[in-house]
Amino acid sequence: MKVILDSTVLFHWQYHNNKTIKMLQENNATEFFITRVNYLEILSGASKNAKIQTRKFLQQFPVLEFTEECKNKANTLAMKHRVEQNNQKDFLIATIAITNNYTLITNNKKHFNFTGLKTVFYDTTFWF
Numbered sequence: 001m002k003v004i005l006d007s008t009v010l011f012h013w014q015y016h017n018n019k020t021i022k023m024l025q026e027n028n029a030t031e032f033f034i035t036r037v038n039y040l041e042i043l044s045g046a047s048k049n050a051k052i053q054t055r056k057f058l059q060q061f062p063v064l065e066f067t068e069e070c071k072n073k074a075n076t077l078a079m080k081h082r083v084e085q086n087n088q089k090d091f092l093i094a095t096i097a098i099t100n101n102y103t104l105i106t107n108n109k110k111h112f113n114f115t116g117l118k119t120v121f122y123d124t125t126f127w128f
Contacts (some may be wrong), residue, residue, distance in 0.1 A: 002031040004034065004038075004064065006108060029120075034064070041056055064102075073098055088110075094114045097117060
């Protein structure tokens with residue numbers, strides 16, 4: 001199954017590699033993508049000393065861009081949903097996932113409740 005990895009998955013992959021890979025395998029994820037939004041969110045949040053390593057980590061994933069088709073889907077979804085300010089990046093990620101018909105893997109149930117979005121939620125409670 002083709003999946004988009006949310007930023008939390010990328011963080012967990014970077015620091016809890018074995019547990020994250022096992023979770024992805026259990027959910028039949030076979031092809032991994034990220035969005036430009038995730039890419040920039042992770043890279044901009046990295047410490048100055050970790051930016052090169054973080055960019056190298058992110059380069060292993062194909063990056064899905066916010067295309068004209070995504071813009072049209074976002075306009076449609078914006079008419080159906082009220083998007084809070086703290087949820088706007090997640091709205092863009094969801095729009096890219098819906099447009100490409102990929103499943104989004106995240107542990108953030110609160111911010112990914114959009115019409116047409118296929119999600120797999122996972123729990124990290126037992127990881128730590």
